[in-house]
Amino acid sequence: MATIEQDDDRFGASQRSFLDRILEEYGSLQGLLFLLPTLTILSVIVFYPMLVNGLLLSFKQFTIPPTVADPWVGLENYKYWLIGGGQALFVFSLKMTLLYEFVVIPLDLVVALAAALVMNEAMPARPLWRGIMLAGYASPPIAAGLVFATMEQAATYGVIYQILSPIFDIPAGGGMTANSPWAFWAIVLAKVWRDFGFMYVVFLAGVQSVPSELYEIAKVDGAGPVQRFRNITLPHLRTIIVTVVMIRTVFTVGKVAIPWAVTKGGPVNYTTFLGVAIFKQAFINWSMGRAAALGMIFAVMVVPLILIWVKTETEDFS
């Protein structure tokens, strides 16, 4: 640093602007100045409301429009979800959320990996096909959800229903989206179509970075394609897979748009995953206090995952 300042002094103070002189004086604070816009936006829009509104609301009986004069109810909202009238919905919703994760994430992974391996092969017009793989990821979740919901209706235009109904016994009244086991799969199809593109892009970059000599050597040693995949490609992608699966797991829990567009959380509460439950409680039933409490319970479950991610991402940073 000292040498830089000396270099700078050769040009004399007159060439430096007022701002630069201030920065020179308070060199160590310059970084904070650069952070000002970001920190202001995050503090006002995220940290302040999360702590003040989010936490306090969860101890209040807060509905829209407000109904009581003294809204403080202590732990009532938490009791409602954990031991009271909302317990059944909370437990069911938690179970369905876990099932959703265990189905969606592995499907995403398999589809994305297959697509990445195919798109890594030499073929004519490859950039075009690579781009088409991102059609799902480019479309808004709501739009993807609506198109799938339409295709899953029991009607002439319900293409997916028409394909699946000879194999499975899907009730014609309501099609896939309004009957209980099928509504779940109706969402899963839309979700995988829309979301796998992210993992695909990351995996494609990973697959491309495997040195091709490794494959050549393996071929000479007589390793077949399955062995080459298992012993070269997979180990190479392992870190990427772990990171991406973690990110997608956390993202998927709180996503509302696709379940909402396909089933609105129905039939009854069958596809009301945790994120959907909070959204419904707050903005359909307008029972904000209870929704905020559910949000806090949810946050307690998600935050450890986030902390693990932050730790792995920042440990190289000092």
Added chain:
Amino acid sequence: MNDESIQTGDTTTRADGGTPAVDRREFDFESSENGLNWEQHIKPVAKYVSLAVLVAVMLFPVYYAFANSLKTPEQIFTSPLGIPWVTFDPAAWSEMAWNTMWEAFPFVEYTLATFIVSVGTAGLATVSAVFAAYAFARLDFPLKNTLFVLSVAGFLFPVVLLAIPIFVLMQQLGLLNTYLGMILAFTAFTLPYNVWLLRGFFEDLPDNLEESARVDGCTQIGAFFRVILPLSRPALASVFLLAFLLAWHNYVMAFIIGSDELHTTLAPALIELKGTFFVANFHYIMAATFLTMLVPMLMYMYLQKYLVEGLTSGGGVKG
């Protein structure tokens, strides 16, 4: 469908079990003694079959929305898969969605609002993120680590958990039903990822860039604007596009902040349309859905390079 390549792999492995000549070794894919050679016979077929299946599955929903948006509601029932230029009936144009949706619903306003909010978000997020990321990558200051963790931790935080606090905040600030409210909320969601992505980019630039610029007579601020920023154009483009798309795609925040007609983006408008007129105005839903998909898809098509760079360099994106 996409398990095609893997299934093919399985089948061939099973085939090897039945071939006594190569027992205890994996199926010898390279030798032609087996009759079938992986490189010459199986792989090309598996490759192009998987490619065809993947491309068909990816394009079908887009085709479905597009084709049905060019049909009358009756045609959607009678020939939902019909190719639009076969089924298209010029005489029925007056009752078609692309002709009447603009008057039947405020789609001009929705589209305009979506553009305003998305461009606003992208601009604000890029400008804020570039300064913060530069500071984290190349400057020293007190509390740097803590501030960095605070700035990026929001990346994985589920948006729905912020919905209630932000709704109450926007009500207190009088920003419900304003573009500014939506822009601020979306910017806050996209910033952690943008800061993280740009920090990685700045860290990869050579260490002595600013020093040489200052030796050449540039001020420190001047070095940032004249040397660092021009070099970062591709990274800035990725950040701008990703922030634009987050705002374009988001449903929950747009729904709670912009509930009146003039300040609603396309995503909540689509849900509204579905709820009110599911079967009768089917063609409207298809047209509006296709419209909502079209802009991000065109952006991906033309700017794939930047977007893919953005997605892969960070290792994750809020989508």
